[in-house]
Amino acid sequence: MGEKRRAALPSNLRRKNYLSILNIFRTGKALSANDISYQTGISRATVMKAINSFISKGLVESAGKGDSTEIGGKKPELFRFCMNRYLLCIGLWSTEMVVALYDLTNTLIAQKTANYNMKDDVHTFLDTIQRAAENLLNEVNSESELLYGVSLCLGGYLDEETGVLQYSILTPEWGKKVPLRQLLSERFPNAEITVDNVARMSACAAVLDNPEYLDKRVATIYTDIGVSACYINRGHVEHGARSLIGEIGLTAVALNSAKAYESTAPALFSTLINDHTICGEILENKEKLKTSVLSRYQDDLRIDHVFKSAEEGDSFAKETVRKTAWLFSAVLNNMIVNFDPDCVIMQGTYSRAGEWFDQCLREGLECFSRMTSASGLEIIYDQRSLISLQMSGMTKVMSRKFFSSEEWL
Structure with missing residues (x-):
């Protein structure tokens, strides 16, 4: 057994080295063998063996000659990723659907926006996706067989492992326990299929766009119609029964607002911080509003x-924002207690809340930190649109899957 184990080591090391080398080509840049050797710490001889293997599989091609070094000498040969495969990504925004085609280096090739009716059944919705996909592929003179992956991002309680949508309040006509991954596989039989929650994909975008976060514990708070959170522990997305760590909007933060055993909705975090509640309270306060x-x-x-x-500087607005920031600090404190993140990234509506909100949020955390330390916690406001976060997350997750696949070895 000892001899077998020793015999397996070179093969395992080779596999690991080849995947590391292949992953370098994910940027789409033209690189020399020396460049790759320097970035990976793998010998140039091993790099060239891997490159030759990838060339034979149609993954990599020669990209001509690079510049010679400062001391002169032979110009190095450059190589780049060349496989002509695509990623189809579908993101939802209000009543619009964005369907985009990317190559495997995350470059946008073509994109279309289509309207969809939230009251349509799921099959009508998927028909819209299929038509949009066919139009995009025709636009680039390609065929569905060249789709490596199809990724759908949407709200609701979604089981990432099975691709089953448990339920979504945005699409009630679909019903419960909708096998979205299976239904997409029937329409795109040759493609890898992923179906995921918008909060998780937006969190992946925030982390994968900033490699320095891959070694940290990162919590993201996604604020839109509802409020969700995601926890990425050193590059690994933690999953819970309800797509979280995640529906923190269902956290009860003001039980005095709830009617015992009848209605908890007024006590929920998502209720207290949404447009309807906050703006409604402002308009009802006629005296301060004047x-x-x-x-x-x-x-x-x-x-x-x-x-x-x-x-x-409006005093009534500042008072309202301060109250809202206090609610965020209470929920954020609970996240700190449970998950001890190194940084928190705010996305969506509250990423644009402004400096006064940030100041009040930090003051609130200081109050709680008498019991739990929030010192050193980094708070970041990612102001990108939610649809761009969705698309970025989907493409990066799918391309990482491609470039880490042992199929190519």
Whole structure:
């Protein structure tokens, strides 16, 4: 047994080295064998063996000659990834569907926006995806056989392992326990299929776009119609029964607002921080509204107006934002207690809440830190649109899957 184990080691090391070398080509850049050897710490001889193997499989091609070194000498040959395969990514935004085609180096090739009706059944929804995909492939003179992967990102309680959507309040007509991965596989039989939650994909975008976070414990808070969180522990997404660590919007933070055993909705975090609740309370407070710049918005008042007015110094807006920041600090403190993140990334609506919100949030955390330390916690506001976060997360997760596949060895 000892001899067998020793005999297996070179093969395991070779596999690991080849995958490391292949992964370097994920950027799409033209690189020399010396470049790759320097970046990976793998000998140049092993790098060239791997490159020749990848060339034979149609993964890599010669990209001509590079510049000679400062001391002159032979110009190095450059190599780049060349396999002509695509990723189809579908993200949802309100009643719009964004369907985009990327290559395996995450370069956008073509994109279309299509309308969908949330009251349609799931088969009609998938028909819309299929038509959009066919149009995109025709646009680039390609065929569905060249799709490496299809990735769908949507809200709701979704089992990442099985690809089953337990339920989504945005698409009630679909019903419960919808086998989305299976249904997509029937339409795209030759492709890898992934179906995931918007919060998880947005979190993956935040981490994979910033490699320095891969060695940290990162919590993301995704704020849109609802509130979700994701925890990525040193590059690994932690999963819970309800797509979390995740639906922190269901956290009860004000039980005095709930009617015991009847309605807990008024006590939920997502209820207390949404547009409807915050703007409704402002409009009901006629006395304070009279002297506030918020009065100019009247029935068109939105949460971003409140953030803007607070930044301009309006006392009523500042009071409202401070109260909201306190709720965030309470929930964030619970996350710190349970998961001890090195950094927290805010995404969506509250990523644009402004400096006053950030100041109040940190003050709130200081109050809680008498019992739990929040010192050294990094808070980052990722202001990219939620649809761009979804697309970035999907492409990067899918391409990483391709470049880590032992199929190519």
